[in-house]
Amino acid sequence: MIGHALSAGRISHLAVALLLASALAAAPVLAEEPKGDKAKASSNSGSAGKDQKSDQQKDVDTEHLFGFTEGSDAGEKGEQEVLVDTISRFGKRRDGPGPSTYRVLNTRFACQFNPADRFSVELSAFGDLRRQRNIADLDDKAFGTFDGVSVELKYQFLKGSAEQPLGLAVELRPRFTRVLPVEGHGANVFDLESLLQLDVQVVPGKVWYGSNVSFEPAAG
Numbered sequence: 001m002i003g004h005a006l007s008a009g010r011i012s013h014l015a016v017a018l019l020l021a022s023a024l025a026a027a028p029v030l031a032e033e034p035k036g037d038k039a040k041a042s043s044n045s046g047s048a049g050k051d052q053k054s055d056q057q058k059d060v061d062t063e064h065l066f067g068f069t070e071g072s073d074a075g076e077k078g079e080q081e082v083l084v085d086t087i088s089r090f091g092k093r094r095d096g097p098g099p100s101t102y103r104v105l106n107t108r109f110a111c112q113f114n115p116a117d118r119f120s121v122e123l124s125a126f127g128d129l130r131r132q133r134n135i136a137d138l139d140d141k142a143f144g145t146f147d148g149v150s151v152e153l154k155y156q157f158l159k160g161s162a163e164q165p166l167g168l169a170v171e172l173r174p175r176f177t178r179v180l181p182v183e184g185h186g187a188n189v190f191d192l193e194s195l196l197q198l199d200v201q202v203v204p205g206k207v208w209y210g211s212n213v214s215f216e217p218a219a220g
Helices: 002-058
Strands: 080-090 101-116 119-133 141-158 166-179 186-203 207-215
Antiparallel strands (some): 101 119, 119 141, 186 207
16 A cells, blocks of 8 residues: 555656646747747837838928929829918118108919829919008009919929939919009019929938029010
8 A cells, every 4th residue: 555655646746747847848938929029019110110201201392492492393183282472572762851661562372283293283363562652763652452363384394302303393374463563553464484493302301402494574
């Protein structure tokens, strides 16, 4: 009986030892699985960051990047914009003693849309608000009035990128004007401005250079 009891005890101890050994062997496998998932997640986040950075570089629109000089970008099909801009003129040589005033605001209200990729159409209406008094070679005036309409048709031939930095577009701007911008006299003037617009990425995604070449015959 004692011999049988001892052999049964040895068997039970052996079984416990085998269970512990199997548990220790399985533990490293379970511990390594999260590392693989973590590395995979890190790789995915890295690629997502690169894609986001690339998208940000593509989103730079050069059309209104240079102030009075217009960039070559013309947008993509379906894009729409509403624009309001004002050109101000202040101060001119007075005509004689006493106070003098020269203040002019020329404001444009515009709606722009893209019927096709790289082709934009812009419809504009203009207003003239001015006050001029005791100014050399100018009559005293104070009024605000409607100052005509214009249409702008623009097509972009070349789209700038990091690989090809030059952007190139041509724009036609027929306009009807009712007020001379400096003197303020009433007029009926029709002009057709032809504009060559170019811009260059000097440092890709960071520094641009823009230039416009204009030809503008007028009648009226």
